[in-house]
Amino acid sequence: MDMEMLKNLSNAFGPSGFEEDVIRAAARYLTPYQIENDAMNNLYARMSGTDSEKPVIQLDAHLDECGFMVQCIHDNGCLGIIMLGGFHLTNIPAHSVVIRTRSGNLIKGIITSKPVHFMTEDERNSQNLDIGQIYVDIGAINSREVEEAGISIGDPMIPDVSFEYHEQQGVCFGKAFDNRAGCACIIDTMDKLREEKNRLAVQVVGAFAAQEEVGMRGAEVTSQIVKPDLAIVFEGSPSDDFFFSPGIAQGKMKGGVQIRLMDKSYISNPAFTEFAVNTAKKFGIRFQETVRRGGSTNAGRISLTGKAVPVLVLGVPSRYVHTHYNYCAREDLEAAVELASKVILELDNDAIRHICRQDILDKVLEER
Structure with a gap:
């Protein structure tokens, strides 16, 4: 991942409702895509020339900071x-x-x-x-x-915090990793998939949402505009490795990408998380599964769109989120991008049908 990109995203001025600077910072790295924003400060990035008949997968991260x-x-x-x-x-x-x-x-x-x-x-x-x-x-x-x-x-x-990258430790220091880390992951994931877009089973749309920290408001709008069939939510998730024993901690910095199974806003789609876990194992991507007693992400809104949307939440463990100062590890950022891109590349029509629960009644209907 480009640390200069993360620096510019992290340093951008963007509390809830005032995300314009973050939009401009992200847009500088989205030149290969069709981009637009709306009146709420949501930002959309689309790959041109993709088959409009394919299912849509929305990549989500929120722009705003506390x-x-x-x-x-x-x-x-x-x-x-x-x-x-x-x-x-x-x-x-x-x-x-x-x-x-x-x-x-x-x-x-x-x-x-x-x-x-x-x-x-x-x-x-x-x-x-x-x-x-x-x-x-x-x-x-x-x-x-x-x-x-x-x-x-x-x-x-x-x-008032400025980003630093500590190369020897592979650790980033700064503010707003919840969720400028996720914004960087959307950009990197789209870049990894751009040359493969014609062989993907899905259309990929990046949706950078406003006002998550005050009630997931932006995602309620972006999901109505994108109308996804599937979604991947990137989040700068609270790292818990300083607060729980190694056997209990589920958000360890340098522990790999976090696959969230549940929080206060949603229960994950088991078929989608199983697909992600199997993909991570197949490609040797480090991951950690997480059941959160508290917290929420835009998955809570996106999953309720239309007839319901299967959502995979991928977290980048970040220390001390919702305070002035954060740490996160470059290797966890890159693991999140690697897993998201591999999941999308591995999707085919059968997998999408299974994840969207379109095969649940097949056997029952066959027996009629």
């Missing part, structure tokens, strides 16, 4: 904020952010944290925080200075 929005401007110059996405409140204070004004200027700020010198004993020991009591400080001393800086209510902000 961020914040200016909710109000206080008299003392601090900004009240709301969250765009699911941060845990204890992970927010004492980090820097970048605010984008309506004119497009980027302004740095610090998320406030009360110095220990001023805390009561109860405050020092408490983990109870309220987003209404967490502010952003841009160095202003009153609301007039904030307004002179061009900041308005409703301006978006993101974590």
